[in-house]
Amino acid sequence: MIGSATASYQIEGAVNEGGRGASIWDAFSAIPGNIVNGDTGAIADDHYHRLESDLDLMSSLGLEAYRFSIAWPRIQPLGSGEPNQAGLEFYGRLVDGLLARGIRPIATLYHWDLPQALEDTGGWTSRETAYRFAEYAAIVGAYLGDRVDCWTTLNEPWCSAYLGYGSGAHAPGRTEPLAALKSVHHLQLAHGLALRELRRTVSTDAEYSVTLNFHVLRGDDATSAEAKRRIDALANRAFTGPMLRGEYPADLLEDTAGITDWAFVLPGDLEIIHQEIDFLGVNYYSTTTVRMWDGASPRENADGHKDVGGSPWPGSENVEFQTQAGPYTSMGWNIAPDGLEELLVSLSEQFPELPLVITENGAAFEDAVEDGAVHDDERVDYLRRHFAAAHRAMARGVDLRGYLVWSLLDNFEWGYGYSKRFGIVHVDYDTQVRTVKDSGLWLTTLIRERRLP
Numbered sequence: 349m350i351g352s353a354t355a356s357y358q359i360e361g362a363v364n365e366g367g368r369g370a371s372i373w374d375a376f377s378a379i380p381g382n383i384v385n386g387d388t389g390a391i392a393d394d395h396y397h398r399l400e401s402d403l404d405l406m407s408s409l410g411l412e413a414y415r416f417s418i419a420w421p422r423i424q425p426l427g428s429g430e431p432n433q434a435g436l437e438f439y440g441r442l443v444d445g446l447l448a449r450g451i452r453p454i455a456t457l458y459h460w461d462l463p464q465a466l467e468d469t470g471g472w473t474s475r476e477t478a479y480r481f482a483e484y485a486a487i488v489g490a491y492l493g494d495r496v497d498c499w500t501t502l503n504e505p506w507c508s509a510y511l512g513y514g515s516g517a518h519a520p521g522r523t524e525p526l527a528a529l530k531s532v533h534h535l536q537l538a539h540g541l542a543l544r545e546l547r548r549t550v551s552t553d554a555e556y557s558v559t560l561n562f563h564v565l566r567g568d569d570a571t572s573a574e575a576k577r578r579i580d581a582l583a584n585r586a587f588t589g590p591m592l593r594g595e596y597p598a599d600l601l602e603d604t605a606g607i608t609d610w611a612f613v614l615p616g617d618l619e620i621i622h623q624e625i626d627f628l629g630v631n632y633y634s635t636t637t638v639r640m641w642d643g644a645s646p647r648e649n650a651d652g653h654k655d656v657g658g659s660p661w662p663g664s665e666n667v668e669f670q671t672q673a674g675p676y677t678s679m680g681w682n683i684a685p686d687g688l689e690e691l692l693v694s695l696s697e698q699f700p701e702l703p704l705v706i707t708e709n710g711a712a713f714e715d716a717v718e719d720g721a722v723h724d725d726e727r728v729d730y731l732r733r734h735f736a737a738a739h740r741a742m743a744r745g746v747d748l749r750g751y752l753v754w755s756l757l758d759n760f761e762w763g764y765g766y767s768k769r770f771g772i773v774h775v776d777y778d779t780q781v782r783t784v785k786d787s788g789l790w791l792t793t794l795i796r797e798r799r800l801p
């Protein structure tokens with residue numbers, strides 16, 4: 349399946365409508381300095397009000413699948429208790445509209461908009477949040493489970509834990525190493541509990557998954573092997589270990605021993621987390637080059653994330669993230685399609701039975717509308733080279749089931765606000781006019797002809 353992806357807070361707007369409660373991103377983006385230009389998701393792409401025309405847009409692009417996320421605070425405004433009917437109905441209309449147009453809905457339960465009321469009682473540092481998430485999953489499963497046959501629990505728990513509670517670049521903006529590691533665990537507990545609830549409540553013969561953002565590690569310094577091992581443990585194996593093998597990697601526990609003994613992992617948790625899934629969602633944008641910092645030379649901090657002071661690398665703060673060779677996207681991320689091939693092959697070697705879906709890949713560039721068109725040649729080239737890389741991986745035996753381009757629409761790019769455009773469709777934020785970019789037309793041709801245009 350080939351299609352495109354979005355996330356609720358990045359496109360919906362209408363933050364005070366339909367009974368929606370506040371999320372951590374409403375609170376975080378209200379604080380001056382957190383988001384470039386003081387942007388917030390209050391209006392975003394106004395997708396909430398433009399649902400029908402956005403569905404027609406997806407249809408005109410010929411998308412086979414659409415990956416969207418459900419805003420938890422639309423379903424449970426305070427993060428617990430009775431469901432808010434208007435919120436459920438919004439996603440019901442979205443799903444019905446997709447099905448009516450022959451587009452497969454892929455529903456993500458959590459793409460970062462935690463109800464603020466739950467952050468107020470500890471957020472992901474609290475085990476209770478995982479239990480609340482299971483209740484939310486059961487509500488959504490019961491309501492949409494007769495129509496949605498493809499489910500993802502979490503999007504990029506790496507970001508939720510380490511950027512949300514470690515570096516502070518993302519909501520809720522906390523900078524506590526212990527909080528970040530507790531969040532790593534409670535997010536995964538939430539994943540396991542939610543899968544159980546989905547399986548209990550969904551009535552279609554559905555596929556279940558989780559989406560992870562992997563760090564594809566490079567480095568040829570004498571110390572790079574140690575740096576790669578550390579970041580692989582903290583960023584990659586911290587999630588694939590519990591979810592796919594039922595254990596935390598021993599070296600992760602050692603690397604973080606100065607912060608915690610992981611006593612918050614209770615007996616039975618790993619059994620809950622280690623659930624069978626039908627495919628692994630893979631988000632890929634660029635590579636990461638590391639070595640150990642010698643403590644003396646000026647230190648590079650080019651890990652591709654907004655540098656806001658706190659560290660997203662608890663216990664491995666002495667890893668240096670080196671500037672990588674270009675070309676770059678406007679995020680400053682290096683363009684490295686080989687990294688995608690390498691990642692897909694590596695995952696299928698590590699987990700031979702597990703099909704893969706690329707749930708996000710795409711690029712931000714400076715786009716301009718000229719005479720009703722956007723000639724985003726760089727994005728077309730980026731996508732062509734990454735689709736080719738995915739194809740090479742398939743030729744090498746990778747069981748790749750889908751490719752979802754990030755993103756359908758230009759949108760609220762978290763800490764960067766509206767300053768970065770990832771869409772295959774341009775959005776004029778003053779008028780909300782949508783203009784299909786050349787990359788969108790390119791994707792349409794790819795889907796129709798089943799070959800690289």
Ligand code: FCB
Nearest residue numbers: 355503504754761762770
């Ligand atoms: C990923 C996020 C997605 C988007 C892209 C650029 O980390 O899942 O929401 O911001 O990066």
